[in-house]
Amino acid sequence: METESPNLVLASVVAAAFVLVPGLALYRLLGLERNRFAVSTALGIAVLVVSQLPVRLMGLSVTAWLGMVAGVSLVVLVVPAIVRVRAAGVAALGPSATTWSMATAGAVVVAVAFVGYHLLAGGYTEVPSDFWNHLERIRWEIGVQSGDHLIRYHASLSGLVNRDYAHALHALLSSQLGVPRLDLVESGGLVAVLLFLLSTYWFARAVCDDADYPEHRRTLVALVAVLLVVLWKGTTVFSFIRYYAMAPAMLAFVVYHGFILVWLEIVRGQRRLLVHGLVAVFLAVAMLLMHQQELAFALVMAALMLAVYTLGRPGARDGLAGRVRIAALAIGAILVAASSAWLVARREPGSIVGSKLLYIGDYVPWFEDVFILNPTYQFYMVMGWFGLVGLLVALWRFRDIRGSTVLVAGLLTPLVTVFNPGFVYLYLHLAKYETVWRWLFMLPLSLILAKILVDFACRYGRLPVRGKAIGVAIVAVMAFLLTPMDIAGYRNTNSRLDTLVDTRAQGVNWIRDVVEYLQQQPNSLILTDPITSYVIRSSTNHHVFGWKFYPGRSGYDFVDLHEDGELERFLRQNRGLYVINRRDTANTRNGEQSGHWYVDVLTTSKWYPPHLVDRLESLGAEQVYDDDGVMIYALR
Numbered sequence: 001m002e003t004e005s006p007n008l009v010l011a012s013v014v015a016a017a018f019v020l021v022p023g024l025a026l027y028r029l030l031g032l033e034r035n036r037f038a039v040s041t042a043l044g045i046a047v048l049v050v051s052q053l054p055v056r057l058m059g060l061s062v063t064a065w066l067g068m069v070a071g072v073s074l075v076v077l078v079v080p081a082i083v084r085v086r087a088a089g090v091a092a093l094g095p096s097a098t099t100w101s102m103a104t105a106g107a108v109v110v111a112v113a114f115v116g117y118h119l120l121a122g123g124y125t126e127v128p129s130d131f132w133n134h135l136e137r138i139r140w141e142i143g144v145q146s147g148d149h150l151i152r153y154h155a156s157l158s159g160l161v162n163r164d165y166a167h168a169l170h171a172l173l174s175s176q177l178g179v180p181r182l183d184l185v186e187s188g189g190l191v192a193v194l195l196f197l198l199s200t201y202w203f204a205r206a207v208c209d210d211a212d213y214p215e216h217r218r219t220l221v222a223l224v225a226v227l228l229v230v231l232w233k234g235t236t237v238f239s240f241i242r243y244y245a246m247a248p249a250m251l252a253f254v255v256y257h258g259f260i261l262v263w264l265e266i267v268r269g270q271r272r273l274l275v276h277g278l279v280a281v282f283l284a285v286a287m288l289l290m291h292q293q294e295l296a297f298a299l300v301m302a303a304l305m306l307a308v309y310t311l312g313r314p315g316a317r318d319g320l321a322g323r324v325r326i327a328a329l330a331i332g333a334i335l336v337a338a339s340s341a342w343l344v345a346r347r348e349p350g351s352i353v354g355s356k357l358l359y360i361g362d363y364v365p366w367f368e369d370v371f372i373l374n375p376t377y378q379f380y381m382v383m384g385w386f387g388l389v390g391l392l393v394a395l396w397r398f399r400d401i402r403g404s405t406v407l408v409a410g411l412l413t414p415l416v417t418v419f420n421p422g423f424v425y426l427y428l429h430l431a432k433y434e435t436v437w438r439w440l441f442m443l444p445l446s447l448i449l450a451k452i453l454v455d456f457a458c459r460y461g462r463l464p465v466r467g468k469a470i471g472v473a474i475v476a477v478m479a480f481l482l483t484p485m486d487i488a489g490y491r492n493t494n495s496r497l498d499t500l501v502d503t504r505a506q507g508v509n510w511i512r513d514v515v516e517y518l519q520q521q522p523n524s525l526i527l528t529d530p531i532t533s534y535v536i537r538s539s540t541n542h543h544v545f546g547w548k549f550y551p552g553r554s555g556y557d558f559v560d561l562h563e564d565g566e567l568e569r570f571l572r573q574n575r576g577l578y579v580i581n582r583r584d585t586a587n588t589r590n591g592e593q594s595g596h597w598y599v600d601v602l603t604t605s606k607w608y609p610p611h612l613v614d615r616l617e618s619l620g621a622e623q624v625y626d627d628d629g630v631m632i633y634a635l636r
Contacts, residue, residue: 011187019044025076038202042258046286049165056153106219123185124242125507134246136538141171165290166248189245203257210404228446236594239496252291259283269321297442304409349428373418378437384494386481410444493593525576529607530555532581583629
């Protein structure tokens with residue numbers, strides 16, 4: 001992390017407080033008693049998201065909005081505390097040390113470990129990763145918030161959903177606290193990922209309730225689950241906590257965790273069902289606004305949890321509560337069937353060609369036009385060898401998780417989604433086939449394996465020699481499969497470890513000096529190559545052509561203007577700042593191994609012909625910047 005600016009530390013603390021304090025206030029106000037951190041953090045994010053609706057619809061000021069949220073939250077927390085102190089003394093404020101000491105110690109380990117790692121490695125800003133795409137969306141929010149307002153929305157469903165509610169929260173760090181835009185990943189990314197990891201930790205501990213584990217065992221399962229999430233969760237070479245640090249999905253997953261825990265209370269028929277139901281609806285609305293993907297995950301998991309609990313537990317169908325569960329399953333099935341039929345009748349599916357789908361009719365007669373996710377493509381990209389072996393271990397040791405409603409439901413999710421022809425067909429009426437694989441993010445394999453591994457460690461001493469040897473061998477193989485192994489020319493291209501290293505030299509620090517110079521200049525048209533334009537468009541307020549980093553969609557290939565007089569005509573017709581970036585730098589292994597972008601993506605000199613500078617100077621362009629391979633010419 002850049003330590004020169006004190007705003008980074010301040011921003012991180014303030015950002016965390018603005019999530020945790022409103023969430024804890026609402027948690028206390030509703031009288032909730034279980035899963036305090038996971039549920040209250042989810043509520044805090046939901047408050048900041050849902051409360052943006054009146055601000056955006058009515059044009060209220062950002063200052064008034066934040067002041068109102070902070071003021072109400074503090075009143076809700078402070079007034080009851082004062083009452084308790086007056087009634088029972090200062091000791092009334094303290095938590096139960098015997099109940100929370102082990103759990104809190106585990107959470108502290110997660111927080112300290114990740115903060116220390118983040119200080120060393122920084123945020124994931126490799127060019128041209130999607131961090132820059134999210135930074136551009138944050139830029140729009142910053143531009144509006146500088147006027148103390150949020151972007152106003154139309155009062156319609158299509159105008160309110162799928163907006164940048166999460167990006168607005170990151171933008172607040174820059175507009176309200178003066179954090180430089182390029183440093184947002186250091187503060188905003190740190191807080192978002194830390195909240196996600198802590199939410200994962202407490203979520204894992206709560207799920208262990210079904211096994212009636214002692215405190216130390218629940219804490220150990222949660223710590224191993226967090227470790228596996230860091231090392232394994234993601235797609236192709238990209239670690240989830242790195243690549244998606246600034247994406248809405250990071251915060252939406254925290255809300256998703258809270259929703260699942262609240263829904264678990266409802267499924268179990270715990271008391272205060274009305275309160276839990278209202279909380280579940282509130283969290284669902286927040287996911288609807290900020291990232292519908294997690295809302296869809298939550299709804300599928302909710303249905304599976306209800307089915308697993310109702311059909312798999314003795315007595316779960318008895319009494320009034322049991323009849324309500326059966327009725328809910330029946331009504332839910334009817335609604336899903338009716339809405340699916342209506343959707344398929346009204347909307348044509350998107351493109352369904354390509355290697356991402358597997359056509360069963362190619363292998364089994366009478367199944368023409370029936371398809372599922374291709375197991376050898378995106379399924380493998382998400383799972384990798386570690387995930388594939390982990391699934392086999394989970395099925396082999398199913399007895400270790402069969403008592404957990406959440407884990408059994410989670411293990412069923414691939415069969416209900418990506419390997420269900422009906423679901424895939426329905427999904428293609430809603431979205432592009434490129435995103436089918438994201439449903440695999442719902443599979444809680446890290447938590448399943450953590451529980452199995454800890455159970456194995458706890459019974460290790462009672463196992464026969466053969467059982468010990470088999471268990472140790474499996475653990476060793478799985479640990480090895482997490483690494484970018486290279487055996488006889490075969491390389492594990494699905495290891496996320498390369499993404500966890502410091503990539504700032506190929507990312508935010510690559511042309512930081514150029515960006516900082518351009519930030520001081522009046523807004524102008526920027527003409528540069530596709531990769532440099534991707535960075536400048538995200539981090540400055542200049543007008544830059546394009547929307548992403550692929551050739552033809554962003555920037556210019558000046559070498560392609562090779563016909564007689566074509567380059568001169570282009571220069572005469574396009575006046576502005578020409579950023580000629582010949583600051584080539586080495587690509588990381590992430591691009592090479594993932595195939596997500598071409599290997600020489602940071603060899604930007606290839607986009608410029610050698611005579612470009614001569615042509616600019618012949619037209620009277622003025623050189624205004626020249627440093628370390630980057631020149632900027634102003635052509636007025």
